[in-house]
Amino acid sequence: MPTRTAAKPATMAQALQRAMRDAMAEDPTVHVMGEDVGTLGGVFRVTDGLAKEFGEDRCTDTPLAEAGILGTAVGMAMYGLRPVVEMQFDAFAYPAFEQLISHVSRMRNRTRGAMPMPLVIRVPYGGGIGGVEHHSDSSEAYYMATPGLHVVAPATVEDAYGLLRAAIASDDPVVFLEPKRLYWSKSDWSPEAPAAVEPIGKAVVRRSGRSATLITYGPSVPVCMEAAEAAQAEGWDLEVVDLRSLVPFDDETVCASVRRTGRAVVVHESTGFGGPGGEIAARVTERCFHHLEAPVLRVAGFDIPYPPPMLERHHLPGVDRVLDAVARLQWEAGS
Amino acid sequence: MDSLQQRSSTVQEPPGAATAYRPTPPPAWKPRTDPAPLLPDAEPFRVLGTDAVAAADPGLLRRLYAELVRGRRYNAQATALTKQGRLAVYPSTTGQEACEVAAALALEDRDWLFPSYRDTLAAVARGLDPVQALTLLRGDWHTGYDPREHRIAPLCTPLATQLPHAVGLAHAARLKGDDVVALAMVGDGGTSEGDFHEALNFAAVWQAPVVFLVQNNGFAISVPLAKQTAAPSLAHKAVGYGMPGRLVDGNDAVAVHQVLTEAVARARRGGGPTLVEAVTYRIDAHTNADDATRYRGDSEVETWRAHDPILILERELTERGMLDEDTKREAAEAAETMAAALRERMNADPALDPMDLFAHVYAEQTTQLREQAAQLRAELDAESEA
Numbered sequence: 001m002p003t004r005t006a007a008k009p010a011t012m013a014q015a016l017q018r019a020m021r022d023a024m025a026e027d028p029t030v031h032v033m034g035e036d037v038g039t040l041g042g043v044f045r046v047t048d049g050l051a052k053e054f055g056e057d058r059c060t061d062t063p064l065a066e067a068g069i070l071g072t073a074v075g076m077a078m079y080g081l082r083p084v085v086e087m088q089f090d091a092f093a094y095p096a097f098e099q100l101i102s103h104v105s106r107m108r109n110r111t112r113g114a115m116p117m118p119l120v121i122r123v124p125y126g127g128g129i130g131g132v133e134h135h136s137d138s139s140e141a142y143y144m145a146t147p148g149l150h151v152v153a154p155a156t157v158e159d160a161y162g163l164l165r166a167a168i169a170s171d172d173p174v175v176f177l178e179p180k181r182l183y184w185s186k187s188d189w190s191p192e193a194p195a196a197v198e199p200i201g202k203a204v205v206r207r208s209g210r211s212a213t214l215i216t217y218g219p220s221v222p223v224c225m226e227a228a229e230a231a232q233a234e235g236w237d238l239e240v241v242d243l244r245s246l247v248p249f250d251d252e253t254v255c256a257s258v259r260r261t262g263r264a265v266v267v268h269e270s271t272g273f274g275g276p277g278g279e280i281a282a283r284v285t286e287r288c289f290h291h292l293e294a295p296v297l298r299v300a301g302f303d304i305p306y307p308p309p310m311l312e313r314h315h316l317p318g319v320d321r322v323l324d325a326v327a328r329l330q331w332e333a334g335s
Numbered sequence: 336m337d338s339l340q341q342r343s344s345t346v347q348e349p350p351g352a353a354t355a356y357r358p359t360p361p362p363a364w365k366p367r368t369d370p371a372p373l374l375p376d377a378e379p380f381r382v383l384g385t386d387a388v389a390a391a392d393p394g395l396l397r398r399l400y401a402e403l404v405r406g407r408r409y410n411a412q413a414t415a416l417t418k419q420g421r422l423a424v425y426p427s428t429t430g431q432e433a434c435e436v437a438a439a440l441a442l443e444d445r446d447w448l449f450p451s452y453r454d455t456l457a458a459v460a461r462g463l464d465p466v467q468a469l470t471l472l473r474g475d476w477h478t479g480y481d482p483r484e485h486r487i488a489p490l491c492t493p494l495a496t497q498l499p500h501a502v503g504l505a506h507a508a509r510l511k512g513d514d515v516v517a518l519a520m521v522g523d524g525g526t527s528e529g530d531f532h533e534a535l536n537f538a539a540v541w542q543a544p545v546v547f548l549v550q551n552n553g554f555a556i557s558v559p560l561a562k563q564t565a566a567p568s569l570a571h572k573a574v575g576y577g578m579p580g581r582l583v584d585g586n587d588a589v590a591v592h593q594v595l596t597e598a599v600a601r602a603r604r605g606g607g608p609t610l611v612e613a614v615t616y617r618i619d620a621h622t623n624a625d626d627a628t629r630y631r632g633d634s635e636v637e638t639w640r641a642h643d644p645i646l647i648l649e650r651e652l653t654e655r656g657m658l659d660e661d662t663k664r665e666a667a668e669a670a671e672t673m674a675a676a677l678r679e680r681m682n683a684d685p686a687l688d689p690m691d692l693f694a695h696v697y698a699e700q701t702t703q704l705r706e707q708a709a710q711l712r713a714e715l716d717a718e719s720e721a
Contacts, residue, residue, distance in 0.1 A: 031510075057510055063540055068499050068533030075503025078488070079511070083503075095529070102493045103500070106477070110489055113695040114481035147696055171698040201701065248701035 012160045013183040016046050016122075019164035020084060024054050030168060031076065032059040034069055034086030034122075043088060044124060044183055066096035073119050074103050083119045084168060090125040091134035097142070104173045105148030116171045120164070125153075126219045126269050127301075127316055128181035130309040136180075137306050138270035140218075143175045144246050144279070150200055151246040153177040155221035157187035159244055162198035170200060179219035203250035205257060209239035212263035212329050215254055215280055217243040220267045220317060227322035236326055246276060254280070255287045262293040263329040267317055272300030294331030368577060375570035375582040379614050382589040383651050391589055393657055396648075399436060399588045400658060401666040403645045406432035406456045408670035410619075412677050413455070413469065417623045421681050422472045426453040430618035433588035433644035434520075434550045436460050441546075441595035442518055449488040449501040449519040453550075457520065458487050465673060466680045475685040495525040498534030498547065505543040505602075516544045516602045518595070524555025526569050535610065539576040544602035546595060547610045550585060552617035557630040573610035585613030586644040616642075689715060 024030045032050055034042075038061035041048030050059035062069050066087060073083035087093040093100075100121065107117045127136035143151045152167060152174055154160040160178070167174035189195070206221065207228050214224040221242045228238035241257050243250065258264045264284055266277040277298035284296050299317045307315045382388055388396075406428070413425040428435050431453075439460035442448060450457050455468045462485050470479025471490050478489040488504075491497035501519035508515035525531055526549055538545045549569050553560060566572055573580030583594045591613055598609035616639035620627035652658035693700060693708040700708065 063533075063536055065533040065536065067530055068537045071496065071499025071530060071533065072503030072506065072537050075500035075505070075517075076507040077503075078482070078500060079504045079507035081507045081510075098493060098496060098530070099499070102496060107489075108697070109695045110477040111480075111482060111695075112476060112478075112691070114483065115489075116698060150697075248697075249703065251702060 010157075010186050011184050012154070012157045012178075012187075013044055013046050015157045015161040015187075015189065016164055016178065017048055017050070019161045019168070020047065020050060021053065023084075023165060023168040024050065024058060027082065027168075028058075029080060030058075030082045030084060032084045032086070033062050033073060034060075035062060035064050035088055037061060037086050042086060044180070046122075046124075046178070046183070047086065066092055066094075067099050070096040070099040070104065070121065074099060074107070074117065077117050077119045078107075078115060082168060084122060085119060086122045086124075088124065089131070089135045090123055090137040090139050093121070093123050093139065096121075100143075100149070100173075100175075101146050105146045108172065109148060117173045118171045120167045120170075120174045120176050122164075122176045122178060124180045124183075125177045126179050126181060127306060127312050128219060128269075130312070131180075132309065133306070136309075136312065138268065138301065140175075140177060140246055140268075140270055141275050143177075144276060148173065149247060150174040151177065152200055152244065153179065153218035153246065154244060155179065155182065155206075155218055155242050157185065157189050158195065159198055159242075161189070162196050163200065163244060165195075165197040166200050169197070174200065177218060181219055182222070185222070198244070201245045201248035201250060203241050203243045203245070203253040205239060205253070206242045207238065207240040209237040210261060211235075211237045212265065212326060213239045213241055213254075213257045213261045214265050214267055214322065214326075215241050215243065215257075215284070216267040217246065219269060223317065223319055224267050224322060227319045227326070230319055231323060231326055234323075234327075238326065249280075249283070251283060251287060254284060258284050258288045258296075259291040262291055264292075265297045265299055265322065265325045265329070267299045267322055267325075269301045269316055271303045272298050273303045275300050294329045297325045297328060299325045370574050373574045373577070373579045375568060375573070375580040375612070379582045379584040380590050380594055381584045381587050382593060383584075383587045383647050388589065388651060388655060388657075395440075395592070396589065396652055396657055397662055399433075399440070399592060400645075400648055400652065400662070401669065402436040402440070402460050403432045403588060403648065404666040405670040405673055406436055406460065407645055408674045409456060409459060409465065409677070412674040413472075414619070414623065416469075416678070416681050419682075422469060423474045424622045424624060425469075425472055426455075426622045427617075427619035428453055428456050430639060430643065431550055431552055431585065431615045432456060433591050433648075434548065434585045434613045434615055437588055437591035437595050438518055438520060438548055440592055441599050442516070443599075445486070445513070445515050446599070447486040447488065447501065447504055447515065447517045449497045449504075449517060450490050451494070451497065451520055451522060451525065452490050452492045453522065454520045455490065458485075458490065461485055461487055463487055465677050469681065473681070473685070475687055476691075495521050495528035495530040495534070497521075498525075498530055499537060501545050501547075502534050502538045502541070502543050502608075505538075505545045506541050509544060514544075514603050516546065516599050518546045518548060518599065520548045520550065522555065523549060523551040523553070523560055523563055523569060524558065525549075526572065527555075527563055535572070535576045535578065535608070538608040539578045542605070542607040544605070545608040546598040546602055547608065548595065549610070549612045550615055551612055552585075552615050554617060554621070554630070556621045556625060557627075559630070568612060570610060570612035576610075578608045578610055581609060581611045583611060583613050585615030586639075586642050586647065588644055588648055615644075618643075 435456035570580035
């Protein structure tokens with residue numbers, strides 16, 4: 001475990017910064033790169049201080065060009081470095097999709113394992129921060145549909161550290177989705193205590209319950225935790241499963257939970273149609289059909305382009321919408 | 336009314352100034368660097384047909400000749416293999432062999448080559464097994480070789496996307512203190528892609544040890560250069576990035592080799608990237624799936640046939656007494672031996688293990704892939720029992 005002596009990380013942004021810093025200190029091949037990551041420390045300050053501590057060759061302000069950032073990172077990985085790329089905002093990553101899909105995700109496969117792509121693409125993602133257009137997309141379904149990529153979304157300060165460390169250590173490319181609106185969420189995570197490096201691909205039960213399972217990840221985890229507390233008054237004892245990783249998908253933890261509770265709701269910000277919830281609901285149905293007391297429901301963002309900030313509260317799945325879905329789990333055949 | 340006007344005119348007039356207002360001039364502007372040294376020459380650089388041939392190393396000239404002959408034979412053999420159904424497709428470089436050979440011979444062993452899908456010949460001239468170089472086109476795997484073995488990146492099918500890889504690799508090598516140069520190859524059509532721009536820009540900003548070689552063979556499938564770009568030449572694009580542009584006769588193997596060798600040396604000593612445009616011509620169609628008669632006339636092709644890279648090198652060297660019959664025969668025999676071996680090996684069906692489909696998606700298979708691998712295993716077992 002790395003030695004941590006600096007100030008106690010209090011927020012998710014600081015935990016992420018700490019994860020990069022610890023990885024860079026341990027492994028000289030780890031390089032952070034992107035627009036504004038150096039002198040400015042990132043627009044969310046997630047890379048704050050890294051350029052000062054490790055030099056501009058290790059934490060590099062690149063030209064403003066996402067395909068170029070990711071494309072050059074591919075070449076750096078080919079030469080044995082471990083680039084950690086920042087895309088600044090979710091929708092800014094789209095120009096880099098060709099590099100991501102045509103090269104990053106396939107290089108290992110194309111070369112029969114001879115040339116792995118150990119790089120991390122950090123994508124500050126999701127809504128709820130009042131961002132203007134192109135600053136609030138939930139693009140995980142695009143990444144999930146691309147074989148060869150791992151897709152990870154932490155929801156807690158601890159996981160932000162543990163999963164980013166694991167992502168940087170991974171010999172495969174990881175799309176690391178950072179829920180923007182949780183950047184300033186706090187935790188009593190102590191920097192002095194050993195911080196666990198979480199293996200990618202393991203979901204966790206955030207709250208145990210018996211009546212139904214809320215399956216969620218990233219920014220929707222706190223929403224589901226709040227909904228679960230509120231549902232107690234209605235007599236619902238909800239279990240909350242935080243997926244943490246969408247690819248690989250932890251069927252075991254999810255299905256074990258649904259088999260216990262017999263009911264499930266998938267909750268995420270991304271669109272419902274063609275969104276991750278459809279895949280998750282199908283997987284659960286295929287594996288747990290005889291345990292289900294009701295159809296697996298989805299609470300998702302509407303199937304619209306991400307709305308302007310003054311209307312986003314109507315789009316984002318909130319506690320009430322989750323509770324409405326839970327009420328619909330009182331399903332009767334023929335209803 | 337009058338008094339108001341008087342008062343307002345008194346207020347508008349700056350104290351002590353009788354002339355109209357002029358904004359403060361902006362800070363002085365000048366170009367960040369002098370563009371003149373970056374501009375390519377007006378004419379493509381040539382060695383053949385000039386006195387410079389006499390000064391060239393005879394050993395190099397003979398090697399270039401032998402590689403051109405072998406490359407031409409490789410193109411012919413691979414084209415024949417497509418007609419026999421042994422290759423799904425082959426993008427021939429007949430007529431462009433000088434660029435391919437010079438690209439490979441301009442590099443040291445420790446350097447890296449980033450080829451496009453058309454640059455099989457450059458990879459083979461660099462030492463890649465001729466059969467492995469065709470794996471992608473035969474269809475038994477996407478890349479048949481370990482890129483690190485000969486320092487040849489996978490033949491790249493998307494256009495220009497390998498160029499930023501070359502920049503990143505060269506940049507990484509320099510960060511590690513290695514004097515490695517990356518040579519990235521692209522066609523004229525590829526220069527229109529966004530990745531071409533981003534790669535050149537990154538390379539220039541980082542002063543990465545990269546050489547970009549554009550083979551301008553006249554057409555992107557069917558679209559001629561005039562519909563591809565409005566630039567004076569593709570080499571002129573270099574100026575906008577702050578790197579030198581060089582224009583070279585792409586059918587003059589000696590000239591291409593010289594220009595590339597200089598650009599590689601410049602990159603190696605820390606001089607930064609260079610953009611080289613080699614003006615050449617694609618004698619064959621884009622691939623066997625293309626009908627070139629729909630977009631170009633025979634007379635144009637014949638003009639270029641007269642400027643064939645093997646023909647002009649052979650004639651000039653023969654006239655100067657630098658190429659004897661023995662050397663020519665040896666080159667032809669070596670090419671024939673290569674072609675015979677290629678034919679024989681390519682006519683054998685490759686042994687494929689379908690389970691390899693799941694072997695190289697991730698370092699460690701996901702649960703989902705393990706389940707799917709088990710499904711395929713069962714299907715294969717059922718097939719073999721039936």
